[in-house]
Amino acid sequence: MSFLDEIQKYAPEELLSRIEAKSGSDVERALLSERLRIDDFMALLSPAAAPFIEQMAVKAHKVTRQRFGNNILLYAPLYLSNLCTNGCLYCGFNAANKVARQTLTFDEVEREARVLHERGFRHILLVTGEAPKAVDNEYLAEAAQRIRHLFSSIAIEVYPMDEAGYSRMVEAGVDGLTIYQETYDQKLYAEMHPFGRKRDYAFRLLAPERGGAAGLRRIGIGALLGLGHFRVEGFYTGLHALYLSRHFWRSHLSVSFPRMRPAEGGFSPLNPVSDREFVQLICALRLLLPDAGLVMSTRESATLRDNLLPLGITQMSAGSCTSPGGYAGEEESTRQFNIDDDRTAEEVEQMIRSKGYEAVWKDWDRAFLDKSAPYSDCDVAL
Template identity: 75%
Template sequence: MSFFDLLQHYERPRVEAQINAKTAADVERALAGERLHAEDLPALLSPAAEPFLEAMAQKAHRLTVQRFGRNILLYAPLYLSNECVNGCLYCGFSANNQVPRRTLSLDEIETEARVLHDQGFRHILLVTGESPKTLGNDFLAAAARRIRHLFSSIAIEVYPMETAGYQEMVAAGIDGLTIYQETYDPELYQRMHTFGKKRDFAFRLATPERGGAAGLRRIGIGSLLGLGDFRFEGFCTGLHALYLSRHFWRTQLTVSFPRIRPADGGFQPLHPVSDRHFVQLICALRLLLPDVGLVLSTRESAQLRDNLLPLGITQMSAGSCTAPGGYADKDHSTRQFAIDDDRSPAEVCRLIRARGYEAVWKDWDAAFLERAAGQ
């Protein structure tokens, strides 16, 4: 059974009613368990759990230190292009927006990569819009081959591919995939994606499964917070992560928590997520998914990111720019959205250490696999 088939059993109104019906006693039972299951998640996402946030935070902290130590992996996004043919209402790259479009050449990509390398990054995320005529598999593979000697890990956040496409990416030196479903509510998904291939809800939902089948080492999922109700989206995200961990147990999973930020087009969140609910969501998913990496981006403010460090976060971006070419030439006119934490990577690193954690620039190298294959 695919995750798409499984999700058909969890209609939004029924899930939301189940979550809202949970009581304080349900929350206490969930917190008392050694290992949570999917049926425990509604209680921790419920309004009844809000008075228990401190207890949830303390348990989330203990679990994270047990599983991951006090390590925070730092990474940076490298935007290759903002060209896109999709009509996503919330995105600055949307084809609906009259903004300058730019796609980097291989030389420009290498220049951007060297800026990040010189700052200390060894894990990067290649990001593009969706424009098949400009951005194909060959372009991404060539970009990865051009810069892979600079980094220990290269992931992609691009258009969904077929399994064969992801196999091409693996051959080019890419080992990770980030793909946000945006919203797990099919009806809302259709409203938010007015045209383009991204409008295909089922195809996008199955993307992590195709990436896992292709042998990608890391897969990251998440929903765009501010579209649907965070309680329903959090439940589906947790369910999705459990499904992937069972079916692709060799793959490292991460969950991200992107909240909508100001962008060209002026889209406003339909269901704004408060900082308090943001914390509840992070803690609930850490308790459900003790071995899954939790990712926090520069969408969030410096103060909030600093305070969230002990609650289960294991990966953070730093010094991010969401515009193609923005690291080398400082032109941010083509950015996807505005970041909130504009501290330099060095500043973020110092803060992490001041809080008693270790900033990790490199925790993986493809040479590990090459040596193992040669034995």
């Protein structure tokens, strides 16, 4: 049974009604639980939890410090290409947008990578649009192989692959996968993706399972906040995370909270998520998933990121650029979206330290792997 079978047990409209029916006593019971049940998680996502957000935040902070100490891992995205054949209505890379496009040569990839290496990064995320003729598995494998000596960890946030494709990425030195479902609501998903290969809801939904089966050490998921209702998307994200943690326990799981930002095309959020709702979602997911990494990107403002740090965040991007070639030279191609926190990596590191946390540039090395057992128990992140 795949997660597709699991998610079909919860219809979006019925799910929202169940969540909104939770009471204050349901929330209090959830806050007293050591391990949340599904009904407890619904309660923490419900409107009834609004008066309890401060208590949720205190408990989320305590759980995170117990599991992760005071470490915050820093990473940076490296955009390889903004070519795309998909019609995602909310994305600056939408194939219908008449914008500047660029795919980096391997020399340009290495130049970008060296800039990030010199800034201290040892964890990077390779990002592309979906353009099979220009950027295929072999292009990604070659790009990863060219720069793997510079980084201890390379993850990808690209189009979904089959299991063989993910196995090829592992061979090339990729150890992590980030893939957002965008929206778990299948009807809304079809509306948001009118054309392109990304229109295949099920193939994208099951990509993390194929990545786990291929031996990727880290798997990251999330929903694009601002499309579906945040309570529904939050529930599905938690349900997905629980499924993956049960079935692919050797892969370290992380959850991201990408909230919609202005992008080429001018798409407006269908269901905007307020800062208070954002905090509620982060705390609820931390209490459901005490051992998962929680990721905060530069989509959010500097002030908000500073204040959200103690609530359960364990990974942050810093000094990010969301267009190809933006680190080593002038940006000439279109960004996927506009960032909000434009501080340098050094400034973010200083902020982290000022909050009493330790900025971690490297928490993994391939030397930890037993070469005779490519996917052994030592594949768990430190």
